[in-house]
Amino acid sequence: MTHYQTLGLPSDSKPEAIRSAYRSLVGKHHPDKGGDPLIFKAVQEAYTVLSDAGTRRAYDVAIKKKPVESLPATAALFVAEYFADC
Numbered sequence: 760m761t762h763y764q765t766l767g768l769p770s771d772s773k774p775e776a777i778r779s780a781y782r783s784l785v786g787k788h789h790p791d792k793g794g795d796p797l798i799f800k801a802v803q804e805a806y807t808v809l810s811d812a813g814t815r816r817a818y819d820v821a822i823k824k825k826p827v828e829s830l831p832a833t834a835a836l837f838v839a840e841y842f843a844d845c
Contacts, residue, residue, distance in 0.1 A: 760833045761822055762805035770819065774810070781806040797837045 763770045766780040784802045788794035809815050 760801075762808050762818065765801050765805040766809070774812075777806065777809050781810070797834070797841055800841075801833075801837060 761770075763772070766772075766777060766784065768776060768780055772780075781802060785799065785806075786792070788799045788802060790796040790799055807814075808818050
């Protein structure tokens with residue numbers, strides 16, 4: 760799953776759309792409001808990468824060279840990281 764898919768946006772989205780999607784999803788998935796901490800973490804990571812122009816350009820180049828990971832593989836990675844942090 761790409762960071763764009765995480766935020767529910769096309770890859771040509773403007774910075775304002777990225778910020779708006781991030782704010783909406785963070786409010787919905789925040790652990791303090793009963794949201795899923797894994798989804799919250801994924802949304803934060805996506806925004807961190809896509810909100811910076813230089814990092815976003817590098818990410819766009821990288822995803823064109825690499826096949827998109829499957830959702831189960833991405834979820835397994837987040838679960839492993841979550842339990843490692845506990």
